[in-house]
Amino acid sequence: MAGLWVWVCALFLVLSITPAGFAAERLRMATTTSTENSGLLNVLLPPFEKANNCKVDVISVGTGKALKLGENGDVDVVFVHSRPAEDKFVAEGFGVDRRDVMHNDFVIVGPKEDPAGIKKAKTAAEAFKLVADKKVGFISRGDDSGTHKQEKIIWKAADITPSGGWCVEAGQGMGAVLQMAYDKKAYALTDRGTYASYASKLDLAILSEGDKALHNAYGIIAVNPKKHPKANYALAKKFIEYLTGPEGQEVIAGYKVGGQQLFFPDVIKNP
């Protein structure tokens, strides 16, 4: 028995001298699942971390939760995609220095046969209207993410309050929603990046794209140091400058998955 105790104590000693990176400074960023899942951050962060000898801690959640974490001062910077919510966040004094960073677009996907015939719709709102008229099934994110907020904007433009059995609120991530749309032969709004990574697994087609309402812009906001003096504002500011500067914009423009560019820089259009 005593021998065992020695072993366990030794194990704990090893455990306590862990390399768990209390390295240099840390910047906490709340961002959306789409930026993290696309793999963009894996190439976007290292140059900044190296240049500033810091570590960027990425907490990827829905836009709603990301902004909430910023509101409570638990992160230093938020990188999200819902302009109205971002503007509200700044107007209420929780964030400062909001900048446009990049964009891609949303697309409306559904079964290839297109039972609601939304292919001929000219706008996203018109497409949503057709789905509602035919009651063919629509999977909503239902999680207050940036994509969900966009759904609501389009429903509003179509002057429809989606209700009834045909509209399912999944309350899950984009991937799960696409999976459900495929299983139930229903429609869904998705960002192009996530759709691209699922295209080979699921038999869903892009049925409506290109409308202005489908523009998906990402903005970065520093947490207001006046509200949260402990937030690392200096580093947050440097990070915003990096993302909107030539170096960051070039990384964004150059990031491709399967030969396809996923995000388009907004500050310097052709870096």
Place this chain on the structure above:
Amino acid sequence: MSFFLDSLLAAFHLIVGFDAEVYLIAWTSLKVSLVGASLASLTGVPLGLLIAFTEFRGKRGVLLALNTLMSLPTVVIGLIFYGLLSRQGPLGDLGLLFTPAGVSLGLFFLALPLIANLTIAAAHGLDPRLALTCRALGATPLQQAWMILKEARFAVICAIAVGFGRVISEVGVAMMLGGNIRGFTRTLTTAIALETSKGEFELGLALGMFLLIVAFGVNGLLFLFQRAK
């Protein structure tokens, strides 16, 4: 069947490939779970013995409360500790939110009622004459506790194993208090949730198999303790 075969292959690659990131994730899981479960054992077992062998007013209330706390969803524990550890919360100055230590703290509270409860059950399962005999032979309370612990060793170690299993397999606390930060607080369970949400089902299941191997190691050690004379 190809799904399970692919997952098995992916698990094999993860483990023999010595991918630094995956091993760091497993290490983080092991670390936060061991710290959480050990602290919970160090407090839960004595607490359980104390409750089992003392009579006090409201004992039944305490037992009921402990039983009820076992039903607390992990996300709710995550939310409670988020409120405490957030920069605006009462413990915000400690800076524990989104760190491995913060996760361990949440896991500690997750396992505590479980371990205390099972220890109480273990103590009740003993021959009641044991405590009496110890006392008659003039053992101090501490010596008595040690004798009881030795006698109930099998069930108490089982309680610790249950506590450890609960904390290494949960995802709510780790997600809410750790934030699933790559290279820092990502654990096997939050990595599984992430990969699943990305549609990488095979990789998710492979990570699950890796978790079982880690748990196997810890339980093997506990098993040795159980057998030790």
